[in-house]
Amino acid sequence: MQPVEAYFMENYKSHCPQYLALQVFGDKWTLLIIRDIMIEGKRRFREFLQSKEKIASNILASRLQLLEQDGIIYRSKDPQHKQKVIYSLTEKGIDLFPILMENARWSLKYKPVEKEDAIKVQAILDGGWEKILSIMDDLRKLHLKQ
Amino acid sequence: MQPVEAYFMENYKSHCPQYLALQVFGDKWTLLIIRDIMIEGKRRFREFLQSKEKIASNILASRLQLLEQDGIIYRSKDPQHKQKVIYSLTEKGIDLFPILMENARWSLKYKPVEKEDAIKVQAILDGGWEKILSIMDDLRKLHLKQ
DNA sequence: ACAACCAGTTTTATTTTGCAATCAGTTAAA
DNA sequence: TTTAACTGATTGCAAAATAAAACTGGTTGT
Numbered sequence: 291m292q293p294v295e296a297y298f299m300e301n302y303k304s305h306c307p308q309y310l311a312l313q314v315f316g317d318k319w320t321l322l323i324i325r326d327i328m329i330e331g332k333r334r335f336r337e338f339l340q341s342k343e344k345i346a347s348n349i350l351a352s353r354l355q356l357l358e359q360d361g362i363i364y365r366s367k368d369p370q371h372k373q374k375v376i377y378s379l380t381e382k383g384i385d386l387f388p389i390l391m392e393n394a395r396w397s398l399k400y401k402p403v404e405k406e407d408a409i410k411v412q413a414i415l416d417g418g419w420e421k422i423l424s425i426m427d428d429l430r431k432l433h434l435k436q
Numbered sequence: 437m438q439p440v441e442a443y444f445m446e447n448y449k450s451h452c453p454q455y456l457a458l459q460v461f462g463d464k465w466t467l468l469i470i471r472d473i474m475i476e477g478k479r480r481f482r483e484f485l486q487s488k489e490k491i492a493s494n495i496l497a498s499r500l501q502l503l504e505q506d507g508i509i510y511r512s513k514d515p516q517h518k519q520k521v522i523y524s525l526t527e528k529g530i531d532l533f534p535i536l537m538e539n540a541r542w543s544l545k546y547k548p549v550e551k552e553d554a555i556k557v558q559a560i561l562d563g564g565w566e567k568i569l570s571i572m573d574d575l576r577k578l579h580l581k582q
Numbered sequence: 583a584c585a586a587c588c589a590g591t592t593t594t595a596t597t598t599t600g601c602a603a604t605c606a607g608t609t610a611a612a
Numbered sequence: 613t614t615t616a617a618c619t620g621a622t623t624g625c626a627a628a629a630t631a632a633a634a635c636t637g638g639t640t641g642t
Contacts, residue, residue: 307553388541403456
């Protein structure tokens with residue numbers, strides 16, 4: 291079996307778009323890590339550990355590894371500090387932003403979202419696709435090496 | 437503690453919109469059930485069991501129960517067939533449709549989606565919000581009792 | 583009466599998660 | 613130059629969630 295075929299032949303149970311998406315971020319933590327990168331500006335292991343929801347370090351390590359394997363984030367090392375790692379988004383990762391926004395829209399309507407968050411989200415939603423695309427452009431400038 | 441306060445005081449780890457959304461559908465199966473109702477038109481326990489991804493009946497039962505508790509679906513009994521149960525979407529459930537569409541948009545771009553599915557999804561995405569809202573209206577006619 | 587059908591439940595084994603402690607290497611201060 | 617603090621993790625263990633298969637009690641059609 292050739293590599294190219296192998297990619298499309300991966301033993302997925304189905305090739306439904308929902309199923310394929312949930313294989314990547316269908317769990318309690320993955321999108322929270324993406325949120326921490328996109329919204330909170332976090333880039334390092336220790337920063338992710340300090341989120342409100344208190345992810346365990348072994349779970350965090352495994353999720354970061356899966357996200358890297360999936361090509362949603364990439365790791366690079368701080369040249370000044372040899373052991374420091376910086377996590378960045380790829381284009382594929384930045385493209386998850388609209389999903390976060392739809393989640394937020396739904397939560398805003400049906401869940402007890404913190405007032406401060408609600409205001410921020412509403413401002414983006416009011417800006418429509420234009421606003422979302424401009425935020426994604428900002429993320430590109432921050433995360434993609436030219 | 438009064439009921440109304442109790443709702444807003446639920447012991448969530450945070451009141452971040454992403455976290456609150458993932459508490460409801462942050463797992464491998466929940467959104468696939470919603471997909472089966474919205475896209476495949478499934479309404480009954482046996483139908484959900486027959487999806488391509490082969491959900492186990494105990495998991496299905498637990499997810500349907502959680503979705504009902506969350507007010508995303510409701511159960512009703514077929515008056516003709518006493519033991520038959522019909523699952524329907526609430527407005528809160530129908531409002532998950534845009535999330536499915538954003539998931540699909542992402543998968544379409546980055547994952548090996550089945551061609552037939554890809555064509556259907558693309559047709560909806562080409563229609564923009566107008567198309568999405570009209571599909572949600574169709575779902576309302578089918579699921580919400582007047 | 584009997585077989586097929588319905589929505590689940592039970593049982594058991596396996597996998598994943600959560601938590602705390604710990605690790606090896608690197609840097610900064612004394 | 614020891615020493616302490618910080619870095620991104622890893623390890624061991626218990627608890628919880630999931631998966632697979634068999635099974636249940638009731639209903640319906642023949």
